[in-house]
Amino acid sequence: MDHDEAGRPGGAGARGATDRADLAPGAARHLLGDKTALGEVDPRTIDPPYDAPGYRSSTRRSPRHPLLVLPPSVAERAGPLLGEGRVGPLDHDLTRQHPGEPIGERIVVEGRLSDGDGRPIAGQLIELWQANAAGRYAHHVDDHRAPLDPNFSGTGRCVTGPDGRYRFVTIRPGEYPWGNHHNAWRPAHLHFSVFGRAFVDRLVTQMYFPGDPLFAYDPIFNSVNDPIARQAMVAAFDLRLTEPAFALGYRFDIVVGGPRPTPLEDER
Amino acid sequence: MSPIPTPSQTVGPFLAIGLVPLANADLVAPGSDGALWIEGRLLDGAGAPVPDGMLEIFQADPLGRFPPHTEAPWSGFGRCLTDAEGRFCFTTLAPGPVRLDSGELQAPHIEVLVFARGMLRPARTRWYLPGEAELALDPVLARIDEGRRASLVAFARAPARLVIDVHLQGEHETVFFGY
Ligand SMILES: [Fe+2]
Numbered sequence: 001m002d003h004d005e006a007g008r009p010g011g012a013g014a015r016g017a018t019d020r021a022d023l024a025p026g027a028a029r030h031l032l033g034d035k036t037a038l039g040e041v042d043p044r045t046i047d048p049p050y051d052a053p054g055y056r057s058s059t060r061r062s063p064r065h066p067l068l069v070l071p072p073s074v075a076e077r078a079g080p081l082l083g084e085g086r087v088g089p090l091d092h093d094l095t096r097q098h099p100g101e102p103i104g105e106r107i108v109v110e111g112r113l114s115d116g117d118g119r120p121i122a123g124q125l126i127e128l129w130q131a132n133a134a135g136r137y138a139h140h141v142d143d144h145r146a147p148l149d150p151n152f153s154g155t156g157r158c159v160t161g162p163d164g165r166y167r168f169v170t171i172r173p174g175e176y177p178w179g180n181h182h183n184a185w186r187p188a189h190l191h192f193s194v195f196g197r198a199f200v201d202r203l204v205t206q207m208y209f210p211g212d213p214l215f216a217y218d219p220i221f222n223s224v225n226d227p228i229a230r231q232a233m234v235a236a237f238d239l240r241l242t243e244p245a246f247a248l249g250y251r252f253d254i255v256v257g258g259p260r261p262t263p264l265e266d267e268r
Numbered sequence: 269m270s271p272i273p274t275p276s277q278t279v280g281p282f283l284a285i286g287l288v289p290l291a292n293a294d295l296v297a298p299g300s301d302g303a304l305w306i307e308g309r310l311l312d313g314a315g316a317p318v319p320d321g322m323l324e325i326f327q328a329d330p331l332g333r334f335p336p337h338t339e340a341p342w343s344g345f346g347r348c349l350t351d352a353e354g355r356f357c358f359t360t361l362a363p364g365p366v367r368l369d370s371g372e373l374q375a376p377h378i379e380v381l382v383f384a385r386g387m388l389r390p391a392r393t394r395w396y397l398p399g400e401a402e403l404a405l406d407p408v409l410a411r412i413d414e415g416r417r418a419s420l421v422a423f424a425r426a427p428a429r430l431v432i433d434v435h436l437q438g439e440h441e442t443v444f445f446g447y
Binding site for chain 2: 046047048049050052055057058059060061062063064065067068069070071072073074075076078079080081082086114116117118125127128129137138139141142153154155157191193199200202203204205206220223224228229230232233253254255256257
């Protein structure tokens with residue numbers, strides 16, 4: 001793999017110390033709390049750095065100054081409530097949004113949205129978008145030479161239930177090439193956008209499929225430095241979610257607002 | 269044992285597919301009573317526009333309240349995807365002042381999250397409304413070098429018409445916050 005920017009300073013793990021006095025109440029727990037509460041994951045390595053080695057587009061779009069930690073206020077604990085009334089009855093089923101069925105392998109993706117303490121987050125919005133089975137997005141910028149599917153838009157929405165659960169029915173997206181480096185291919189993934197309890201818990205992530213042979217070559221997946229945290233982006237095949245003679249089931253739990261300490265970037 | 273937080277990943281170049289359907293940049297109807305227009309451009313470290321970005325805002329209502337303590341339909345939330353020139357614009361109401369937990373009063377401002385292809389995690393900033401006296405007393409601005417403070421204060425081009433650019437990097441890099 002061609003790491004155009006390998007060796008640049010400021011990659012994952014190059015985060016500086018933080019000013020404890022400035023932490024928000026939640027963040028204090030996150031940062032100073034018992035590291036073992038997270039098993040073997042160092043909370044400082046959960047989110048990727050802005051400037052990630054090998055991910056070319058991050059070069060000019062990554063802030064270089066250290067982040068300033070805000071003192072706590074109600075604004076950090078409040079968040080928009082976007083669930084109710086924003087989602088139609090078929091928005092969660094990407095296979096039933098057109099007159100015909102999309103080509104591809106049907107899958108069910110189900111999981112639970114929770115906070116960093118494991119408490120379910122109910123009634124919040126989850127948005128999903130993805131490529132079709134051939135690895136092509138229904139987007140004018142996507143020029144991959146793979147067919148569009150007239151029966152697949154690749155957009156879904158749902159609202160979490162009282163127990164934080166969500167469920168999508170869709171088709172398995174194809175892997176697709178991109179211009180980051182020679183022979184670059186993204187592992188198959190679904191894009192997820194999630195609202196937590198607070199606006200600062202806002203999360204956009206990608207769900208990957210277990211055992212993808214492209215993991216080792218993907219700078220976006222590997223921008224998350226910690227191997228255990230990386231696995232938190234990989235769905236689990238689940239026979240209990242698999243529907244007989246209909247679709248394989250994958251489980252993807254989403255945790256927001258957990259230990260997410262301030263990534264003070266290295267000073268330069 | 270606490271669950272492992274799900275790491276952030278980039279919205280990628282095709283964010284519009286998933287995020288346009290619920291994009292609403294008008295917290296109030298343009299031209300309605302008290303409507304405030306805020307526009308600007310999202311720029312990269314070379315000063316080039318970012319055409320595949322998204323800004324989300326969250327703010328108090330004019331009385332300084334957040335959901336669920338606001339009157340419906342005020343969500344305090346807005347979303348705008350950038351256009352080919354990196355432009356965004358929102359129509360909203362001026363937020364009321366909000367206190368820090370310490371009791372210190374902050375100048376009226378809007379919380380902002382910036383997403384884009386190339387950004388593996390969102391960048392968080394604030395837009396302050398112009399207003400010399402209040403800005404001078406703001407406890408957050410007071411902690412920022414004078415030279416960089418201006419990146420957080422919107423400029424009034426006309427009454428009820430504010431302009432602020434977001435620079436992800438470079439000489440004019442916007443001040444971004446951690447949490
Ligand atoms: Fe993608």
